[in-house]
Amino acid sequence: MELTDKLVLALPKGRILEEVMPLVKAAGIHPEAAFDDPKSRALQFDTNIPNLSIIRVRAFDAATFVAFGAAHLAVVGNDVLQEFGYSDLYSPLDLDIGHCRLSLAMPEDEATEDPREWSHIRVATKYPNLTRQYYAERGVQAECIKLNGAMELAPQLGLSRRIVDLVSTGGTLRANQLKEVEVLTHITSRLVVHRPAFKTRPREISYWIDRFREAVQNGTNS
Known part of the structure; x- marks a missing residue:
């Protein structure tokens, strides 16, 4: 599948979304106002990063979107990773949430x-x-x-x-x-990336892996 120019981050709905948003914001990503609007029916949101958008989907679907290249990064529990065993998912970081x-x-x-x-x-x-x-x-x-x-x-x-x-x-x-x-x-939640995208866009994706890693470390040390 040919990936779009804009990076897409898939976030799970529900309890994990509440836990991960402080890390997302600490990594420097702030979604548009509609993201926090309970009346909004939108599923894809722009952010303060021009080439990064967020999609909000079911936890199981977040892994699927990334595995098939529709999203480039996602937050996924290792229960989902073990259940599906997608070969195109790479999990470089344990976010230490969703325990x-x-x-x-x-x-x-x-x-x-x-x-x-x-x-x-x-x-x-x-x-x-x-x-x-x-x-x-x-x-x-x-x-x-x-x-x-x-x-x-x-x-x-x-x-x-x-x-x-x-x-x-x-x-x-x-x-x-x-x-x-x-x-x-x-179980904990992990940051996962699309392996083919990581190979073709290593600089961009590595940047966000590093930002999330810093966010986790700062949160752990606070």
Whole structure:
């Protein structure tokens, strides 16, 4: 795919957007006013940098936009990177935000099982590839049912006794009488770049990697 002259930075909607914006601004990028307007339906925004725009998309889609060259840089959780395994994504920097974990949970009254004794499990999850790979490496066959949300309903309605989902405080699990049984991986958000673009535009993209690295270091040291 031929890339446009203007660099495009893909940012995820939701909680991570709130966490990453201080880093974006510390890196010297300030989006136009419409970016902070809750009434705006725009998805692409100009910034104070003439050759850089921002798109605001779903977290999973941010990786896809960069992997296929529609965006040049993005903020993506390493859960998404592991789930898709896109070869054209290069992750040079851990932004040290979006801390959570991907865990298997099940009803509290059934959570005494030892995962080491499992040979076959059924799991409802947004991460079927990551889940299957994790358990295959442990000799467990994981039958995954793909859900995009409301994972906690799966055990209640008999779809699956086990779920694999993101966990931060564990409050949602407790509210639904579920217990965290096993952590598959710990998650943080990363700055990722499009490998072909990095090869053809190394100076521009390296500049922004360095600006974000400085922002992370200054934030860590403050």
